[in-house]
Every structure is written in structure tokens, then in C-alpha cells.
Amino acid sequence: MYTQAIDVPGKDSKPERAQGPQSPEEARFDAKLADDQKVEPRDWMPEPYRKTLVRQISQHAHSEIVGMLPEGNWISRAPSLKRKTILLAKVQDEGGHGLYLYAAAETLGVSRDQMIEALHSGKAKYSSIFNYPTLTWADIGVIGWLVDGAAIMNQIPLCRCSYGPYARAMIRICKEESFHMRQGYDALLAMMRGTTAQRSMVQEAVNRWWWPVLMMFGPHDRDSQHSGQAMKWGIKRISNDDLRQKFVDATVPQAELLGVKLPDPALKWNAERGHYDFGAIDWDEFWRVVNGDGPCNRERLATRVRAYEEGRWVREAALAYAAKQRARETKQAA
Amino acid sequence: MAQHEWPLWEVFIRSKQGLEHKHCGSLHAADAAQAIRMARDVYTRRQEGVSIWVVPSTAITASDPDEKAEMFDPMADKIYRHPTFYELPDEVKHM
Numbered sequence: 156m157y158t159q160a161i162d163v164p165g166k167d168s169k170p171e172r173a174q175g176p177q178s179p180e181e182a183r184f185d186a187k188l189a190d191d192q193k194v195e196p197r198d199w200m201p202e203p204y205r206k207t208l209v210r211q212i213s214q215h216a217h218s219e220i221v222g223m224l225p226e227g228n229w230i231s232r233a234p235s236l237k238r239k240t241i242l243l244a245k246v247q248d249e250g251g252h253g254l255y256l257y258a259a260a261e262t263l264g265v266s267r268d269q270m271i272e273a274l275h276s277g278k279a280k281y282s283s284i285f286n287y288p289t290l291t292w293a294d295i296g297v298i299g300w301l302v303d304g305a306a307i308m309n310q311i312p313l314c315r316c317s318y319g320p321y322a323r324a325m326i327r328i329c330k331e332e333s334f335h336m337r338q339g340y341d342a343l344l345a346m347m348r349g350t351t352a353q354r355s356m357v358q359e360a361v362n363r364w365w366w367p368v369l370m371m372f373g374p375h376d377r378d379s380q381h382s383g384q385a386m387k388w389g390i391k392r393i394s395n396d397d398l399r400q401k402f403v404d405a406t407v408p409q410a411e412l413l414g415v416k417l418p419d420p421a422l423k424w425n426a427e428r429g430h431y432d433f434g435a436i437d438w439d440e441f442w443r444v445v446n447g448d449g450p451c452n453r454e455r456l457a458t459r460v461r462a463y464e465e466g467r468w469v470r471e472a473a474l475a476y477a478a479k480q481r482a483r484e485t486k487q488a489a
Numbered sequence: 490m491a492q493h494e495w496p497l498w499e500v501f502i503r504s505k506q507g508l509e510h511k512h513c514g515s516l517h518a519a520d521a522a523q524a525i526r527m528a529r530d531v532y533t534r535r536q537e538g539v540s541i542w543v544v545p546s547t548a549i550t551a552s553d554p555d556e557k558a559e560m561f562d563p564m565a566d567k568i569y570r571h572p573t574f575y576e577l578p579d580e581v582k583h584m
Contacts, residue, residue: 197554244534251531258515261497267517268494324514331535473519474493480520 188389193319196262204388208318209263210279211390213270216256217281220274221455223249225289226298234292241338242295248331255324262320275460283441284371286449293346293353293360299339301361301368301406307332308402309372317389340409347414354414361410362418369433370441372399378438403431496545498524500532503540510542518543 177185180199187194194200223246230246233239257267273279284302289295310332313325346353373379373395385391393401403422410417421434443449495517501510513532518524524543532538552560568574577584 195554197551199555247530247534251534254516254531255514261515266494327514470495470519471493473523474495477520477523 188317188387191389192317193322194317195319203384204390205263207385207388207390208321209260209265211385212256212260212263212321213265213273214280214282216253216260216270217274217279218285219249219253219256221281221285221459223253224455224458225285225287225451226295228289229292229295232292233295238342245299245335245338248335252328252331255327256321259318259320259324271463275456275463277447277456280445282371283444283449284367285455286444286452287364287367288451290363291356291360293343293356294364296339296342296346296357297360297364299335299337300343300409301339301364302371303332303335303339304406305368305371305402307336308398308405312392312398315389315392321390340413343413343415357413358415361415365418366436366440367444369399369403369436370438370444372396372402374438374441400430403433407431495519496547498528498543499546499549500524500528501542501544502528502532502538504538506539510540513537515546 181201184194184200184204194204226242226246226249230239230242233242257270260270261267270279274281289298307329310325310329314322314329316322316325343357346357376382376394376396379395382391382394386394407417407422419434421432423432425432444452447453496519497515498518498521499515500513502513503510516524516527516531518527521543525541528541528543533541564570
């Protein structure tokens with residue numbers, strides 16, 4: 156699903172850039188990136204490049220995994236069998252996306268256990284959007300339409316990321332993401348054709364999600380401390396503000412077609428710019444949620460930790476079984 | 490607290506009968522049978538494959554990226570290995 160936290164600094168993070176004169180390896184590395192070539196796992200890479208990728212890819216993976224929770228909340232309460240099977244398939248996709256991304260991060264020399272530990276201890280971030288609650292069925296449609304729509308905007312440029320395994324994971328993810336967005340819009344269309352109560356349920360969900368979704372693109376370019384270097388490294392291709400604008404421009408006509416109002420009185424077409432103008436984002440809220448004080452931060456993390464701990468015996472039993480099978484084969488061979 | 494990660498496996502998928510298996514990603518699994526089952530769930534949810542190979546990642550030996558030049562550059566000046574190196578008279582038509 157998605158990734159803004161990728162651009163959010165960790166507690167101990169400073170802007171990362173190469174210090175001092177360039178080594179020959181660094182010069183070769185820069186030339187490779189300038190030539191738009193991919194970097195592969197065993198190639199030489201500067202330590203800050205590796206660290207930035209580990210942070211971004213692992214936070215992206217965590218977002219996919221935590222992102223299963225707000226939707227999982229509605230699997231058992233979906234309004235029909237059709238919607239339930241669709242939602243199950245979508246949540247399963249999110250789990251798969253988490254796995255592709257963890258695997259990409261592991262090629263950089265960080266273990267799965269280390270990443271999970273970082274998430275569970277609160278050291279690693281995940282996308283702030285998943286710290287908002289899913290109060291009604293309409294929220295599930297809105298997540299597909301807006302949250303996954305924003306994710307697609309963000310993720311398509313990542314398919315051209317300079318790090319090969321990340322780019323390949325993103326290509327796979329983007330292919331599946333389109334289903335997520337369309338099923339959400341489809342669910343909302345069905346509700347908008349329904350009763351007045353259903354229509355207002357959709358409008359309320361849009362009202363609650365619109366601003367948090369705009370925050371998914373991360374801080375303004377001028378406040379985004381990792382962006383410059385990430386652009387130079389080909390990890391990031393389009394700036395936060397440009398992506399956000401692209402998303403707003405694409406979404407306004409979709410909202411009109413659906414028949415909902417986006418909750419922003421300042422939202423209007425600017426013929427001169429050729430874009431929609433929109434109101435100011437409440438960055439205090441953004442930082443509050445990123446730093447742990449959103450409506451559901453504690454609940455989300457506690458649920459993840461509990462699931463991991465409750466699954467521990469399964470992981471251990473599977474290893475014990477595999478060891479026993481191996482021992483039996485060795486004995487038979489002897 | 491000792492952490493015991495499941496071993497890492499590389500997954501190869503044959504997308505269609507008649508095509509080769511292609512590397513598509515990796516995953517953790519306790520043993521080979523579980524790796525196959527999980528690869529099915531993770532990498533073939535939309536009929537992307539008709540056959541799966543899993544290989545323990547530790548079993549793969551790779552060429553050294555630092556020796557890329559020594560390994561592969563010697564082939565760069567052997568253009569006579571390509572059919573386009575040979576200019577034949579037009580009368581030959583297709584060959």
C-alpha cells in the first residue's frame with residue numbers, strides 16, 4: 156500500500172551525504188547513477204546510500220504489513236460475500252507486498268528479525284495513514300480509492316528506482332495496486348447509488364480521510380530533509396509537492412463523478428497554473444501522528460506485536476519439524 | 490532471546506508451459522515443501538505460474554561483481570561471433 160514515512164527521519168537520523176573527497180569507487184558509483192544504470196545487491200555502494208535504502212524499503216514494508224490492520228477490521232463485517240472475497244484478496248496482496256519489500260531490504264544486509272524488531276520497538280516508522288480508524292464500511296472503499304490511489308502516485312516513480320531489487324518489487328506491487336484502487340471506487344459507486352444514509356456514510360468517510368491522504372505524500376519539499384540526496388541517488392524521482400499536486404488533479408474529477416464533495420473550501424481550478432489549488436495542510440497533526448500520537452498508533456503496534464508473539468510457537472515448531480525431517484533423511488541415507 | 494529466522498529461499502517460476510523458470514523473488518520458509526507452498530501463495534496469486542522451483546539462497550554461487558570487467562569484457566571485441574559481422578552479396582537473400 157504505501158510509503159510516506161519513507162521520507163520521515165528516524166530519531167537518530169541526520170541528513171546523509173558523502174563527506175570529504177570522493178574515492179574512485181564513489182566516482183564510479185556516481186557515474187553509474189548518472190548513466191541511469193541499476194545498482195545490484197553485491198555491487199559497491201556508499202554506506203549512506205545503503206542506509207537510506209534500508210530505512211526507506213523497511214518502512215515501506217512495515218506500512219504494507221500494518222496497512223492490513225485497518226482493512227482486516229472489516230473482513231468479517233463486509234456487506235456481502237462478493238465484497239468479502241475482494242477484501243480478503245486485497246489484504247492478502249498487502250501481506251505479499253510486505254514480503255517483496257522485506258526481501259528487497261534483506262539484499263542490503265539487514266535481517267528480517269532486525270527489521271521486525273525495529274518496527275515493534277517503535278524505532279522504525281510506517282505510513283501515518285494507518286493510524287487512522289476505519290469506522291464504517293465506506294472507509295474501506297475510501298481507503299481503496301484515495302489511500303491506494305495516493306500510493307500508486309507515489310509508487311510508480313519508484314519502479315524506476317536506482318536499486319534493482321527495490322525497483323523490481325515495485326513493478327510487481329504496482330501491477331496489483333490498480334485492482335485495489337478500482338475495487339474501492341467500485342464499492343463507493345455502489346453505495347452512492349444506494350440510500351441517503353449510504354451516501355452520507357461515503358461523504359463522512361471522504362471528509363475524514365481526505366487530509367490524512369494528502370499528508371501521505373510527506374512534508375513540503377522545503378521541509379523534506381532527505382529529498383535532495385534521495386533524488387540525486389535516483390531513489391526518489393518526483394518531489395513530494397509535485398506528486399501531491401498530481402494526485403489532487405487526478406482525484407477532483409473522480410470525486411465529481413462519484414458525487415462527493417472534497418472537504419476543502421479552498422479547492423478550485425487555477426487556469427493560470429493548469430492545476431487545482433488546495434488549502435493548507437495541518438502539519439501539526441501530521442507530526443503528531445508520525446511521532447506516535449495518532450488515533451490508533453498504540454493499538455496498531457500492539458496488535459502487530461501480539462500477532463508476532465502469538466505466532467512464535469508456530470515458527471519454532473516449523474523449524475523443529477524441518478530439523479527432525481532432515482535428521483531422519485540423514486539416518487536413512489547412512 | 491535467541492532469534493531463529495527461517496532460512497531464505499530463492500523462488501523461480503515457469504510462467505507458461507514451454508517457457509523457462511525465471512527468478513521472481515525470495516522468501517523465508519522452514520523447509521523446501523513449505524517454501525513451495527508459500528511461493529504459491531505469494532508469487533502465483535494471479536496465475537503467474539505453472540511450475541515453481543525453490544533453492545536455498547545459500548546454495549547459489551554468484552560471479553564477483555568486482556570482476557565484471559575481467560569476466561565479460563573479453564567478449565566485447567569478438568564481433569565475428571555475430572551473424573551481422575558477415576556481409577554477403579544481396580543475391581544470397583535470406584541466410
